[in-house]
Amino acid sequence: MYILLALVGACALGIAAHYMIGGRELRGVALTPAVATALAAVVYTGLQWLGVGEDSIWLWLASVVGSVGIAAVATVVIVASRRRSDAAAKAALGI
Template sequence: MYILLALIGACVLGIAAHYLIGGRELRGVAVTPAIATALAAAIYTGMQWLGVGEDSIWLWLASVLGSVLIAAAATVAIVAVRRRSDASARAALGI
């Protein structure tokens, strides 16, 4: 049941990261929160399998904050790729 706390926390922080990162018009509104939530589930589960207990701060830091940081980096990368592809499409069209 504690995994739900990690997932909700990662999703909420992912929503905040969506609004803090520029280029919102170039990606979907659910991209960053979805990446953060999926990563939080994978990290939490993996650390539980490795024997880290729910009372460990490292489980919570890695699953909630770590997943949001990785999701933010992925979002920045998505925006950069989209800007480059848009620029090359404009150049190809002569706009």
């Protein structure tokens, strides 16, 4: 049941990260929160299977903060890739 707290926290922080990262017009509104939530689920479940207890701060930091950090980095990489591909397409068209 505690996994829901981690998922809600990761989703909320993912929404905040979406608005803090530039290039919102180049990606969907749900990209960062969705990646953060999915990663939080995987990390939380994996750490639980490895025997990390729900009272451990490392479980919560890794699943909530770590997943949002990775989602933010993935979002920045996707935006940079999109800008490069848009620039290449404009150059190819002579715009």
